[in-house]
Amino acid sequence: NAGVTQTPKFRVLKTGQSMTLLCAQDMNHEYMYWYRQDPGMGLRLIHYSVGEGTTAKGEVPDGYNVSRLKKQNFLLGLESAAPSQTSVYFCASMPGQNSPLHFGNGTRLTVT
Amino acid sequence: AQSVTQLDSQVPVFEEAPVELRCNYSSSVSVYLFWYVQYPNQGLQLLLKYLSGSTLVESINGFEAEFNKSQTSFHLRKPSVHISDTAEYFCAVSAGGNDMRFGAGTRLTVKP
Numbered sequence: 001n002a003g004v005t006q007t008p009k010f011r012v013l014k015t016g017q018s019m020t021l022l023c024a025q026d027m028n029h030e031y032m033y034w035y036r037q038d039p040g041m042g043l044r045l046i047h048y049s050v051g052e053g054t055t056a057k058g059e060v061p062d063g064y065n066v067s068r069l070k071k072q073n074f075l076l077g078l079e080s081a082a083p084s085q086t087s088v089y090f091c092a093s094m095p096g097q098n099s100p101l102h103f104g105n106g107t108r109l110t111v112t
Numbered sequence: 113a114q115s116v117t118q119l120d121s122q123v124p125v126f127e128e129a130p131v132e133l134r135c136n137y138s139s140s141v142s143v144y145l146f147w148y149v150q151y152p153n154q155g156l157q158l159l160l161k162y163l164s165g166s167t168l169v170e171s172i173n174g175f176e177a178e179f180n181k182s183q184t185s186f187h188l189r190k191p192s193v194h195i196s197d198t199a200e201y202f203c204a205v206s207a208g209g210n211d212m213r214f215g216a217g218t219r220l221t222v223k224p
Contacts, residue, residue, distance in 0.1 A: 004155070031210065040121065042202060042216040043156075050210050058211060090155055098144040098163060098206050103155030 002026055006091050006104035013081040013111045021076040021107050023091030031094045032074040033058075033101065034066060036087040043090065049074055081111045114139035114207040118215035126223050127195055133188040133218045135177075135203030145186040146204040146212070147177055156202060162186065173197075198222045 004025045013019055023032065030051050035043040045058030049068040063085060065077045074093075078085060088108050092101040119134040137143060144163050148156040160171040167179040177188045186203060203215040 033211070035214075040216055042116075042118075043214040045211050045213070048211055056210070059213075092155075097210060100146060100158040100161055101148075101156070101204075101212060103157070105153070105155045 004091055004093055004102050004104040006089075006107050008107060009105070010108050011110070013078075013109065015082060015111060017081050018077070018079050019081065019109075020078075021089055021091075021109075023074045023076070023093075023104060024072055025074075025091075025093040025102070026072065027093065027095070027102065028071070029093035029095050029102070030071075031096070031099075032068065033092045033094075034064070034074065034076045035090045035092065036060065037090060037106070038087050046076065046089075081109075083111045085109065086111045113211075114143060114205045114213050116203050116205050116213055116215035118203055118218050120218050121216065122219045122221070124221045124223060125193055128192050130191050131189065131193050131197075131220065133201050133203075133220065135186045135188065135215060137184050137186065137203075137205045139184075139205060139207045141207050144206045145177075145179060146206070147171075147175070147186070147188050148202045148204060148214075150200045150202065150217075152199075159188075159201070193220070193222045195222050195224060 033048040034046040047066040052071040091104045117136045146161045147159040149159045150156045162179045170176045206212045
């Protein structure tokens with residue numbers, strides 16, 4: 001039982017490049033989330049999904065897109081990376097509303 | 113939307129001393145409250161949660177938190193800390209919806 005797995009663990013992009021972060025969970029959770037963590041700002045919600053085929057915007061969605069084609073996977077895309085998107089990105093899942101979140105180990109992204 | 117304020121960004125303390133990490137929240141509806149802990153280079157792990165019932169909740173490693181509705185607080189306490197408690201601690205609130213909001217975090221450093 002791997003829990004929540006994020007790939008890649010590290011990535012360096014040049015401004016304007018695109019990439020996709022993959023999150024996979026094997027717990028059959030309905031809800032999945034993407035957060036970014038920046039020093040002094042805690043975790044901020046980018047996008048989330050309450051089930052296969054659904055997505056919704058969080059606090060800081062601009063510059064990101066997401067897809068949930070399969071229940072176990074939640075993809076986060078950056079179409080044109082900017083230095084302001086340098087951050088640590090965490091994926092999380094939970095079985096239902098108001099349940100605790102289960103987190104992956106994060107992806108450290110640097111945009112130069 | 114709900115929000116969380118963690119009043120201390122850093123808390124240094126000596127080993128075996130007591131500690132309190134402060135958390136206040138705002139919400140117009142009933143809330144569910146969580147404390148998460150993050151060790152270096154890892155994702156967040158649930159420490160304890162308040163969903164309903166007794167306002168005092170405990171974790172397996174000696175931490176406790178008390179939900180105070182009148183003061184809109186959920187402070188985390190431990191009577192005697194260990195070096196291994198050094199980590200970053202996040203308070204989080206869910207207001208019955210689909211997203212969970214986090215505070216900026218408190219870095220606890222336990223010194224020998």
